[in-house]
Amino acid sequence: MRLFRSPVAGALVFLALLSACGGGGGSSPSSPEAPAPAPTAAPGAPGGAPIFNPSVLHEAKLDLDPAAWQALRNNYQSNQYYAANLTVDGVAVLQVGVRSRGDGSRSEEKPGLKVEFDKYVPAQEYYGYKSLVIDNLTTDASMLRERLSFLVFEAMGIAAPRNAFARLTVNGEYWGLFALVEPVSKPFLEARLGEKSGTLFDYEWIFPYDFSWRGSEPSAYLPEPFQPETNESKSDVGDGLVAFIEAINETPDASFVSAMGSWLDVDRFLTHVATENALAEADGVVGDQGLNNFYLYEYGAKNRFVFIPWDKDSTFRSGAWPLYRNLETNVLTRRLTADPAKRQVYADAVVRATSSYVNPRWLTPQLETAYQQIRSAVQADTRKPFTNAQFEAAVDGVRGVIATRESDVRAQR
Amino acid sequence: MRSAFLAAFAASALAASGAAAQEKKKPEPPPGWQAKPFSLENPAADFKIALKGYIQADFRSYQDWGAENADGDSTLPDDFEWRRARIGFEGEWKRLSFEATADPAFDKGDVLKDTWIGLRLTKAIRVRGGYIKLPVTQEFLVSPAKTDFIERATFVESIGPNRDWGGLVYGEISRAVEYQAGVFAGDARASEGRAGTTAAARLVLKPARWLDFGGSFSQGDVQADPTGPGLDPEPKGLAGTSLSGYRFFPSVFVNGRRLRIGADARVHAGPFSLWGDFLETREQRKGQGPTLLDLPEIRGDGWSATATWLVTGEKKTRTIRPDRSLFGGPGAVELAARYEELRFDDVENEGFESAGSRAANVRPAGYHAFTSGLSWWPSPFLRLGGDVVVESYTDALRAPTPGKKGNYVTLLGRVQVHLP
Numbered sequence: 001m002r003l004f005r006s007p008v009a010g011a012l013v014f015l016a017l018l019s020a021c022g023g024g025g026g027s028s029p030s031s032p033e034a035p036a037p038a039p040t041a042a043p044g045a046p047g048g049a050p051i052f053n054p055s056v057l058h059e060a061k062l063d064l065d066p067a068a069w070q071a072l073r074n075n076y077q078s079n080q081y082y083a084a085n086l087t088v089d090g091v092a093v094l095q096v097g098v099r100s101r102g103d104g105s106r107s108e109e110k111p112g113l114k115v116e117f118d119k120y121v122p123a124q125e126y127y128g129y130k131s132l133v134i135d136n137l138t139t140d141a142s143m144l145r146e147r148l149s150f151l152v153f154e155a156m157g158i159a160a161p162r163n164a165f166a167r168l169t170v171n172g173e174y175w176g177l178f179a180l181v182e183p184v185s186k187p188f189l190e191a192r193l194g195e196k197s198g199t200l201f202d203y204e205w206i207f208p209y210d211f212s213w214r215g216s217e218p219s220a221y222l223p224e225p226f227q228p229e230t231n232e233s234k235s236d237v238g239d240g241l242v243a244f245i246e247a248i249n250e251t252p253d254a255s256f257v258s259a260m261g262s263w264l265d266v267d268r269f270l271t272h273v274a275t276e277n278a279l280a281e282a283d284g285v286v287g288d289q290g291l292n293n294f295y296l297y298e299y300g301a302k303n304r305f306v307f308i309p310w311d312k313d314s315t316f317r318s319g320a321w322p323l324y325r326n327l328e329t330n331v332l333t334r335r336l337t338a339d340p341a342k343r344q345v346y347a348d349a350v351v352r353a354t355s356s357y358v359n360p361r362w363l364t365p366q367l368e369t370a371y372q373q374i375r376s377a378v379q380a381d382t383r384k385p386f387t388n389a390q391f392e393a394a395v396d397g398v399r400g401v402i403a404t405r406e407s408d409v410r411a412q413r
Numbered sequence: 414m415r416s417a418f419l420a421a422f423a424a425s426a427l428a429a430s431g432a433a434a435q436e437k438k439k440p441e442p443p444p445g446w447q448a449k450p451f452s453l454e455n456p457a458a459d460f461k462i463a464l465k466g467y468i469q470a471d472f473r474s475y476q477d478w479g480a481e482n483a484d485g486d487s488t489l490p491d492d493f494e495w496r497r498a499r500i501g502f503e504g505e506w507k508r509l510s511f512e513a514t515a516d517p518a519f520d521k522g523d524v525l526k527d528t529w530i531g532l533r534l535t536k537a538i539r540v541r542g543g544y545i546k547l548p549v550t551q552e553f554l555v556s557p558a559k560t561d562f563i564e565r566a567t568f569v570e571s572i573g574p575n576r577d578w579g580g581l582v583y584g585e586i587s588r589a590v591e592y593q594a595g596v597f598a599g600d601a602r603a604s605e606g607r608a609g610t611t612a613a614a615r616l617v618l619k620p621a622r623w624l625d626f627g628g629s630f631s632q633g634d635v636q637a638d639p640t641g642p643g644l645d646p647e648p649k650g651l652a653g654t655s656l657s658g659y660r661f662f663p664s665v666f667v668n669g670r671r672l673r674i675g676a677d678a679r680v681h682a683g684p685f686s687l688w689g690d691f692l693e694t695r696e697q698r699k700g701q702g703p704t705l706l707d708l709p710e711i712r713g714d715g716w717s718a719t720a721t722w723l724v725t726g727e728k729k730t731r732t733i734r735p736d737r738s739l740f741g742g743p744g745a746v747e748l749a750a751r752y753e754e755l756r757f758d759d760v761e762n763e764g765f766e767s768a769g770s771r772a773a774n775v776r777p778a779g780y781h782a783f784t785s786g787l788s789w790w791p792s793p794f795l796r797l798g799g800d801v802v803v804e805s806y807t808d809a810l811r812a813p814t815p816g817k818k819g820n821y822v823t824l825l826g827r828v829q830v831h832l833p
Contacts, residue, residue, distance in 0.1 A: 065765040065773055071703030077642070082703060083769030083776075094810055095768040095776065120663075120768035121810050 049127035051088045051164065052182050054147065057373050058166035060134065060180065061087040062098065062113075066171060076100040076108045083120050086132075088166065088180070095120045103205065105139045105313075110176050110383040112136035133181040134168065140313040141386045141394035143177060143378060147370050148398070149279050149312035152357045156275045156349070158268070159192035160309050165374050176381035177374055184295045184308055186230065197300030199237055201226040202310075208290035210330040213249035218242050226296065240298045244305055248332050257339045264305045266336060267345050272307050273333055274349030276315075277325060278358045278409070280401055283314035286326035286333055316397070319404030323350060323412040350409055359406040364399065371395055451832050462504030465514065467558045467831040471496040475657065476822040496827070497557060499526060508533045523576065523603035537584040545581060547574035547600055548593035548615035549629040550692050551677045552717075559731050561721050561749045562786045563800045563825045564656045568715020568755040572651045572694045574613065574631055574673065575601035591617040600633050600671065606649035606664060608633030608671045627677040637668035637701060648770045650696055651713055653757055655780055656802050657823040659813050662757045662778040665711055665770045669697025684723035691716040695760075703771045709761040711775060717753035724748055739791035749786040754779065756807070768811065779807030781819075796829040 051058060062069075064084035072082055081097035097119025102112040113134040117124045126132065137143040146163060153160035161182040168178045182188060186196040206224045214220035218238030222228060228237050244263050251259040260266050272294075276284040284293050285307065295308040327333045327346075337343040357363055379388050386394075444457045452463035474491045501514030510533065514526040529543025546554060550573045552565050564570075579597030586592070594614040599607040611633030618626045638646030646666070653662030672695045679688035692715050698708035723729055724746045727736055735745035758777035768776045786800040805819025806812040813821060 063765065065703065065767055065769075067706070067773060068703040068765075068767070068769065068771070071771075074704065081769070083767040083772060097769075121815055122813070124810075124815055 051127060051180050052162035054164045056164065057377060058089055058164055058180060060166040060178065061169045063171055069170060072100055073108045073111055076106050076111050081116065081119050086115060093117055093124065093126045101133065105136060107136055107138050110136045110138055128187045129183060130185060131183045133183060135179040135181050137177060137179055138385050141390045142398050143374060144367060144370055144395060144398055145315045146179065146312045148363060148367055149315045151366055152279060152353060152363065153275055153309050155357045156271055156353055158272050158275060158309060161188065167377050174380065176383045177377040184310060189297060193297065193306065195300055199231040199298045200229040201241065201296040202229050203291060203294050203296060205292045210290050211245060211248050211332045213245060216242055216246070221245065240302050243303065256335050257342055260336065263303065266342060269307055270336065270342060270346040271349040272309065274346050275353050277321060277323065277350050278353030278405060279315040280317045280321040280405065281312065281315040282317050286329055288326065291330055316401040319401045320408050323347060323409060347413065351413065354406040354409045358402060360403055363402050367398060367402065460506045462502055464502050464832055466500040467829055468498045469496040469827055469829045471563065472826040474824040476824060537586050538582065539584050540580065540582050542580040544576055544578055546576050547597055547611065547613040547631055548595065549574050549613055549631050549673055550675050550690055551627055552690055555731065558829060558831065561719060562751060562784055563798055563827045566690065566715065566717040566751065566753045567656055567780060567782060568692055568753065571653050571755060572692060572713040572715055575604060577602045589619050600631060605647060606635065606651065608635045623680060623682050625679040629675040631673045633671055634669060635667050635671050635696065637666060650711055651694055653755055653778060653780060655804055656782055657804060657821065661780055661806050661811055663770065665775065666701040667696040667698050667711060668701050669699040671696045681729050684726050684729055686721045686729045689716065689718045701771055702773060708773050709759040711757065711759050713755065713757050715755040717751055719749065719751040721747055721749040733790050734793045735790050744789055744791040747788045751784045754781050776808065778811060781805050794831045794833055798827040800825040
């Protein structure tokens with residue numbers, strides 16, 4: 001019975017033989033069946049992903065169980081995910097999670113979509129991203145406001161998500177014109193801010209809020225309205241934010257500006273707010289209903305923040321827009337612009353934005369290019385909540401605002 | 414199945430009456446209490462109680478996984494864990510028997526383990542009630558301290574039942590038939606996908622001393638969480654998790670009957686054993702479609718084939734005791750090899766194949782693994798083990814590294830210390 005003098009030696013030989021057999025797993029190694037379409041990220045920053053190339057009207061296709069699509073539409077207020085295959089310009093990504101998204105833009109007829117690439121396929125990415133927003137453009141009859149606004153933010157030195165228009169087909173049926181929006185997530189942070197180890201907060205408008213002090217408990221601020229998108233599981237995730245808000249409220253006036261300088265790049269923040277004003281926006285950091293439509297990123301080194309713009313479909317509201325509109329509506333902008341020098345920084349930034357970018361010389365050509373790119377797709381889009389005539393009128397309205405913003409600001413100096 | 418058990422019960426009743434008549438008078442036991450290091454007994458009172466327990470420390474190393482998330486972290490880093498620390502007691506008093514075992518520190522999921530009280534009416538009719546294992550699949554009924562490998566076959570853990578509160582009738586008839594049949598409050602108390610009241614039974618036929626055939630089943634209803642605005646129901650279907658801990662088939666929404674049917678066979682001769690185990694599950698999905706329509710049943714199929722060899726020549730039994738412990742000999746050494754598969758799919762295949770949890774046409778996911786293992790008992794109280802697991806997945810998209818079906822190699826090591 002004893003084949004080996006030493007049982008242990010026998011055992012080792014046996015194990016070695018078995019392991020050398022390679023596992024008999026019944027399938028050949030590394031023979032992927034369906035190709036994870038695995039598009040590799042474009043060289044350099046993920047922001048260079050071709051799906052966000054604005055010079056192209058992209059073709060996006062969504063294939064999923066018709067019952068799932070119907071359920072998504074029926075339950076458009078729900079965040080229930082459904083599995084689907086997404087193809088953009090011929091590059092497919094399989095078994096992604098897709099759900100309805102948006103606040104006021106949610107729609108049964110033309111759902112805005114959030115795509116999670118790793119919802120059903122662990123670690124799956126698409127051009128380096130884990131998610132993608134497919135904006136239904138239903139709250140802006142011109143469909144151009146966000147595109148133009150982000151261009152201006154970028155021109156002003158404020159990192160903003162890239163976006164590109166796309167014709168979306170669902171199960172072979174044209175579903176209308178949408179926008180592919182770069183998610184504000186780790187790839188964005190790394191490419192645009194140079195690091196991603198910090199905490200990203202998505203500001204979720206639940207109630208009007210103005211950076212006022214609500215006590216030292218992080219739960220007074222997290223997860224509403226500040227929803228942590230990274231480092232969610234860390235116990236101290238909100239500590240820096242609470243300290244920042246405390247500093248906004250408790251720092252004496254005399255030292256406020258210098259104290260804020262340790263928390264954020266004050267001039268950059270004022271440029272962000274000034275750009276909103278130049279764009280005649282009513283729903284941003286100084287929005288009519290309090291703070292809204294931004295991400296707040298706390299750098300990994302802690303206690304240093306930067307604002308990132310988001311969802312700019314309420315811009316170009318009027319050519320005549322008060323220069324200092326709504327600056328009193330939140331504690332941070334009120335106290336910063338109470339300082340004459342910083343008020344001047346803000347005003348100068350509005351002037352720079354309008355004289356350099358929000359004017360017919362710079363922005364109108366951008367508008368006309370985008371308009372020509374999408375016009376036929378919009379006209380064929382029967383699911384948009386406005387008529388083709390309203391689309392044309394809204395584009396004319398944006399043209400009009402662009403035509404007058406520079407002179408309006410100049411007149412208010 | 415039902416008629417087979419009725420026949421078994423009838424036969425056991427007949428056998429019981431015969432056995433009672435043949436009882437021989439035993440010699441008088443010595444009076445008084447006898448204390449041993451881990452037990453206390455009073456033979457005259459027919460009472461015995463003993464401590465039982467063991468501790469397991471595991472190490473895992475993932476050799477060539479290479480799977481990284483966006484942060485560059487390996488999805489499964491090498492790890493060490495205190496896997497189990499079972500402590501409890503068991504005893505007998507006349508025809509009563511009892512056990513209480515817990516794992517207060519380490520085991521994932523459920524602190525409470527086997528805890529029951531039993532009554533022996535005859536050898537053929539015994540009853541047991543408490544927190545016990547549902548009698549489905551032979552490997553699950555073996556203590557994790559005595560399994561041939563560090564981990565049971567994947568399908569046993571993924572689609573088999575677990576412990577629950579319930580009552581069981583069991584017994585042995587003429588050494589040729591063993592049966593267990595019971596009713597339980599659910600099919601796994603610690604599982605979020607627990608079924609409701611579940612019936613379970615197992616029948617083992619022993620046509621020869623070296624040959625066993627087994628069959629088992631369980632059936633219970635799973636009730637889905639309600640759906641609606643503001644509700645966030647969790648799927649309760651059975652999921653597939655590999656030996657290495659990778660979840661290759663997530664739970665889907667189920668509602669309705671959960672049925673398990675299993676079969677097994679075992680051949681053992683001296684230091685050798687060969688055995689195979691099979692289990693199929695069917696779960697209904699009433700009203701679980703995206704638009705709340707019924708979906709086709711989801712099916713899970715798993716099987717394994719195992720060979721073991723006690724190189725040092727001991728007879729293969731559940732409890733391995735080395736003929737010559739360390740310093741007097743090599744201890745006991747066992748080599749083992751196992752091949753196994755587990756596959757999930759729905760019973761129909763029409764329409765868009767989806768990985769979603771409410772998919773009508775579920776994207777199938779399968780798993781294969783080959784395990785080779787070495788166990789060494791230097792003494793009856795100490796077991797050292799090492800396994801090499803080679804895994805592969807049928808759905809390349811949902812493999813640990815998307816696009817790579819396999820092979821994924823995992824090394825497992827274990828140190829196990831028992832109470833004597």
